[in-house]
Amino acid sequence: MPGVDEAPGGRPRQKRRASDVIRKISQILGELMITAGVVLILFVAWELWWTNVEADAKQTEAVKSFAQEFTGPVAPAAPADYGKPVVGTAPGHGETIGIMYIPRFGATYTRPIIEGTGSDVLDTLGLGHYGSTGMPGATGNFAVAGHRQTHGAVLDSIHTLVPGDKIYVQTKDGYYTYVFRNNQIVLPNRTDVLLPVPTQPGATPQESILTMTSCNPRFGSQERIIAYSVLDSWQPASAGPPSEIASQVAQAQGKG
Known part of the structure; x- marks a missing residue:
């Protein structure tokens, strides 16, 4: 007959209890790992999808608001020399400077440019203007920042x-x-890279430069990718838009 410390068949009760405890611990750990995995998946979905949805809505609203106040024609302008570009004054933090169009990023790429580079701007409103740099058309550096994979991914295709x-x-x-x-x-x-002549302290600017900054690599932030462009031409609002973006300008104003 089994002893008092043994289960029927000769298996010690103490070993059976230890086995049950290990099984329960393993079950709990497994459930915790599954829960952690689900939370991680939800976080990634929120970061890579939902933040873009929210930011896109805010940016679309900012574009429409700017377009409604814009009084220039939407018909393409004929090529002409319009003299030196007009340089505006920077608005208050969080206010709209204008709109950026980049055909390389797609035929519908239309993003607002907002004053400031704080999270309140970059996480919702799109491209943020570094207040320490110049305005569009100014001799020197007009610099903006934007996210790559989240919060609207305004510079996702910068590379x-x-x-x-x-x-x-x-x-x-x-x-x-x-x-x-x-x-x-x-x-x-x-x-x-934000200096009047990027990366050249003390240099006197001779060109009008657009500098765009974003995180690098696409899914990281260990580095920054900087894209430099140079002003080629300008035309006043009264002349109409360049032909390549005329349809986008019209669409933003509800005339397309």
Whole structure:
């Protein structure tokens, strides 16, 4: 007959209890790991999908608001020399400077440019203007920042730009056409890319430069990718938009 410390068949009760405890612990750990996995998946979905949905809605609203106040025609302007570009004054933090169009990023790429680079701007409103830099058309550096994979992913395709690509900036004063020149990968502490002549302290600017900054690589932030473009031409709002973006301008104003 089994002893008092043994289960029927000779199995010790103590070993059976230990086995039950291990089984329960393993079950709990397994459930915790599954829960952690689900939470991680939900977080990734929120970060890569929902933040884009929310930001897209805010940016669309900002574009429409700017377009409704814009009084210029939407018919394409004939090529002409309109003299020196008008340089506007920076608005208050969180206010709209204008709209950026980048055909390389797609036929519908229309993003607002907002004053400021805080999270309140970059996480919802799109491209943020570095307040320490100039305005569109100014001699020197007009610099903006934007996210790549989240919060609207406004500069997700920054790495696809090739020399010669045109980037259009629309403000209440008119349209500024920049031509992409080159990009550069730097560490996050390289604030010299925002100087009047990027990376050249003390240099006197001779050109009007557009600098776009974003995180690098696409799914990380260990570095920064910097895209430089140079002003090629400008035309006043009263002349109408460049032909390449005329349909987008019309659509933004509800006339397309």
